[in-house]
Amino acid sequence: MARELRALLLWGRRLRPPLRAPAPAAAVGGKPALGPWRATVQVGSPRRGLAAPSFLPARTYGSQAPGEKEEEPLHSVISSTEAVQGSISKHEFQAETKKLLDIVARSLYSEKEVFIRELISNSSDALEKLRHKLVSEGHELPDLEIHLQTDAEKGTLTIQDTGIGMTHDELVSNLGTIARSGSKAFLDALQSQADASSKIIGQFGVGFYSAFMVADKVEVFSRAAAPGSPGHQWLSDGSGVFQVAEASGVRTGTKIIVHLKPDCRDFASEARVRDVVTKYSNFVSFPLYLNGRRLNTLQAIWTMDAKDVSEWQHEEFYRYIAQAYDKPRYTLHFKADAPLSIQSVFYVPETKPSVFDVSRELGSSVALYSRKVLIQTKAADILPKWLRFVRGVVDSEDVPLNLSRELLQESALIRKLRDVLQQRLIKFFIDQSKKDAEKYAKFFEDYGLFMREGIVTAAEQEVKEDIARLLRYESSALPAGQLTSLVDYAGRMAAGSRSIYYLCAPSRALAEHSPYYEAMKQKNTEVLFCYEQFDELTLLHLREFDKKKLVSVETDIVVDHYKEEKFEHTCPAGERLSEKETEDLMAWMRNALGPRITDVKVTLRLDTHPAMITVLEMGAARHFLRMQQLARTQEERAQILQPTLEINPRHALIKRLSQLRASEPELAQLLVDQIYENAMITAGLLEDPRPMVGRLNELLTRALDRP
Numbered sequence: 097m098a099r100e101l102r103a104l105l106l107w108g109r110r111l112r113p114p115l116r117a118p119a120p121a122a123a124v125g126g127k128p129a130l131g132p133w134r135a136t137v138q139v140g141s142p143r144r145g146l147a148a149p150s151f152l153p154a155r156t157y158g159s160q161a162p163g164e165k166e167e168e169p170l171h172s173v174i175s176s177t178e179a180v181q182g183s184i185s186k187h188e189f190q191a192e193t194k195k196l197l198d199i200v201a202r203s204l205y206s207e208k209e210v211f212i213r214e215l216i217s218n219s220s221d222a223l224e225k226l227r228h229k230l231v232s233e234g235h236e237l238p239d240l241e242i243h244l245q246t247d248a249e250k251g252t253l254t255i256q257d258t259g260i261g262m263t264h265d266e267l268v269s270n271l272g273t274i275a276r277s278g279s280k281a282f283l284d285a286l287q288s289q290a291d292a293s294s295k296i297i298g299q300f301g302v303g304f305y306s307a308f309m310v311a312d313k314v315e316v317f318s319r320a321a322a323p324g325s326p327g328h329q330w331l332s333d334g335s336g337v338f339q340v341a342e343a344s345g346v347r348t349g350t351k352i353i354v355h356l357k358p359d360c361r362d363f364a365s366e367a368r369v370r371d372v373v374t375k376y377s378n379f380v381s382f383p384l385y386l387n388g389r390r391l392n393t394l395q396a397i398w399t400m401d402a403k404d405v406s407e408w409q410h411e412e413f414y415r416y417i418a419q420a421y422d423k424p425r426y427t428l429h430f431k432a433d434a435p436l437s438i439q440s441v442f443y444v445p446e447t448k449p450s451v452f453d454v455s456r457e458l459g460s461s462v463a464l465y466s467r468k469v470l471i472q473t474k475a476a477d478i479l480p481k482w483l484r485f486v487r488g489v490v491d492s493e494d495v496p497l498n499l500s501r502e503l504l505q506e507s508a509l510i511r512k513l514r515d516v517l518q519q520r521l522i523k524f525f526i527d528q529s530k531k532d533a534e535k536y537a538k539f540f541e542d543y544g545l546f547m548r549e550g551i552v553t554a555a556e557q558e559v560k561e562d563i564a565r566l567l568r569y570e571s572s573a574l575p576a577g578q579l580t581s582l583v584d585y586a587g588r589m590a591a592g593s594r595s596i597y598y599l600c601a602p603s604r605a606l607a608e609h610s611p612y613y614e615a616m617k618q619k620n621t622e623v624l625f626c627y628e629q630f631d632e633l634t635l636l637h638l639r640e641f642d643k644k645k646l647v648s649v650e651t652d653i654v655v656d657h658y659k660e661e662k663f664e665h666t667c668p669a670g671e672r673l674s675e676k677e678t679e680d681l682m683a684w685m686r687n688a689l690g691p692r693i694t695d696v697k698v699t700l701r702l703d704t705h706p707a708m709i710t711v712l713e714m715g716a717a718r719h720f721l722r723m724q725q726l727a728r729t730q731e732e733r734a735q736i737l738q739p740t741l742e743i744n745p746r747h748a749l750i751k752r753l754s755q756l757r758a759s760e761p762e763l764a765q766l767l768v769d770q771i772y773e774n775a776m777i778t779a780g781l782l783e784d785p786r787p788m789v790g791r792l793n794e795l796l797t798r799a800l801d802r803p
Contacts, residue, residue: 170388172387173241178327184340185340186339187337187340208310208360210376211354212369213372213376216244216373217380218304219259220242220382223241225259226258227240241383242255242382242384243257244386246386252354252355253364257349259321261348262350264328266320267340305334312334312357315331316329316353317329317346317350318346326342327347328340328342373386377392378391379392394416397429405429410424420445424446424487426539428440428488428520429441430520437492438491442524444485444486453485459481460476460484461487462474462487462490464478464490466491475490480550483518483546485546492513494513518559522566526565529566533579537579540567540568547563548633551634557640560637564582565581567581567634572622572623585624586642595644596641596646596647597621597622598625598626598647599626599650603627604625607623609704615702618701623649651714673745677754681750685768697740698743702742702744706743706748706750708775710739711738741775749767750771766798
């Protein structure tokens with residue numbers, strides 16, 4: 097047995113990828129490529145119906161199905177053919193550029209690694225500009241690519257694109273002035289061509305200077321795409337001066353050589369650069385190579401048409417972005433052009449959320465992209481807190497970013513985006529509830545706590561009611577186990593009814609045998625049964641739905657108190673106490689219970705229960721006591737709650753109590769105390785019933801001693 101177990105573990109170790117395994121390769125130029133998962137046995141593929149052993153992670157998302165094993169040859173355009181020729185002209189950065197350069201290099205970006213993202217984004221812009229120029233002129237497109245090369249020995253990172261390149265004057269103006277980016281000027285020239293302008297990423301003009309966070313020298317070789325354009329070198333150590341010279345052997349496009357500082361030499365490591373690219377730039381539109389191997393093989397499926405994305409692709413992409421092993425329970429692929437440009441995909445995990453997932457400290461699990469470039473892995477402001485169980489991606493070119501493109505600027509646009517996405521997700525869940533009620537019931541069972549939180553924390557009543565459409569409860573009008581919504585309840589209401597009634601209880605059995613529900617049955621009114629601990633607080637915050645008040649039956653009993661009826665009109669004299677006997681008994685009970693109650697009244701709405709406690713706004717009082725833990729004695733509780741004990745003069749216990757108060761006052765006191773505390777327990781206002789055990793034992797002893 098031990099030998100078999102050891103063999104199994106060794107097999108698993110051979111198959112297990114590194115913790116930060118890059119995504120599998122996909123087709124490049126119509127040919128299959130070899131990714132790190134292609135070289136191992138394919139495990140747990142949904143297409144093969146196999147289940148992976150528990151110690152194996154799920155296969156990382158790829159843009160094509162598993163099966164291709166052939167490795168492509170290395171492909172790179174980076175070479176050392178450049179040579180400076182002719183005179184060198186020296187320039188000083190503009191005054192404001194000198195000041196800003198230090199800010200960019202030292203404090204603008206929170207992480208040094210983002211310089212790779214910024215340089216790749218600039219290269220993508222250069223390629224997009226060339227693509228647009230050639231397409232508009234009717235020319236054939238060359239290979240539009242981005243290449244990175246690491247050299248640990250020299251301590252350099254090189255990035256080269258085959259894009260539009262720069263002339264001598266453009267090098268001086270674009271790289272000599274912060275916030276005067278070529279992308280910004282290009283956008284200004286294309287204001288009337290929205291499609292082209294929307295694909296330009298770098299609009300701030302500071303991204304290039306992020307390289308100085310990690311470099312003691314930055315060298316740029318560039319040649320404009322226009323025929324006959326010469327190549328040039330741009331060189332600076334970031335101290336305030338840069339030089340430009342003509343250079344030979346320069347390929348069309350731009351090549352940037354980052355000479356790394358001694359403490360930043362980790363960016364000359366292939367593994368380190370691969371991790372950064374995988375994190376930020378995995379979905380750049382143009383082929384991206386690192387040391388000759390294609391990196392960005394993943395498809396940005398949120399930009400594709402929903403009909404073109406298979407269920408298998410969604411499963412794989414969900415596992416990639418959520419770092420999960422299960423499948424998505426629900427998938428929403430959503431695009432919009434107005435009122436905002438939005439491309440997004442959202443997933444609800446199949447696995448029930450854990451205690452950690454419920455924590456509000458966890459925050460959003462939705463990544464924010466801008467034109468397929470990662471801005472934030474967990475965008476806290478894109479969705480409201482209660483939707484933090486949703487995984488996915490939001491890509492919007494309308495999102496206002498700060499200068500470093502790392503943080504969102506709080507604005508009306510962000511709030512509008514948040515509202516649009518929230519409304520769309522709510523509508524999606526409502527549609528799913530109609531499509532498959534049983535599946536939605538399970539979803540609500542697992543994730544209903546988040547919806548309750550959304551109602552409690554929402555500031556606007558309109559938002560509360562929108563979320564409330566997702567709530568589901570059992571009802572007195574429906575069989576046990578069948579759920580209904582507030583919308584359906586309102587549709588069943590009699591004409592002229594303006595209240596939705598609910599009762600909070602641990603189970604349906606306790607709800608149906610509650611004295612409060614018993615009192616409501618006489619009115620033949622439908623009551624929602626709420627079993628979860630936070631239902632009461634949720635409905636208290638909701639207050640109303642569709643212009644109908646949400647009313648607890650416990651509160652309704654107090655607010656809509658019946659006037660005391662004449663006993664002779666309700667039941668024969670032998671089945672109840674007389675009016676005089678009832679008045680005398682209530683006076684005695686007020687004295688016997690003392691400060692524990694505010695008043696004793698008679699009720700004719702009870703049948704099988706001897707008494708019940710009524711408190712104005714019972715639910716709020718119960719929640720207050722639970723949260724504050726103030727009332728430690730019965731007198732303290734009574735002072736806060738001001739409870740009223742309502743007795744049923746037709747019940748055998750009440751009639752017997754009326755007899756005992758004169759003949760056996762001690763036993764009568766024990767009995768009235770027990771009736772009171774039973775009513776408090778039923779009302780959920782007495783959380784610790786242990787002190788009454790002694791009284792119950794004495795009552796049992798007296799009952800056994802009686803002839």
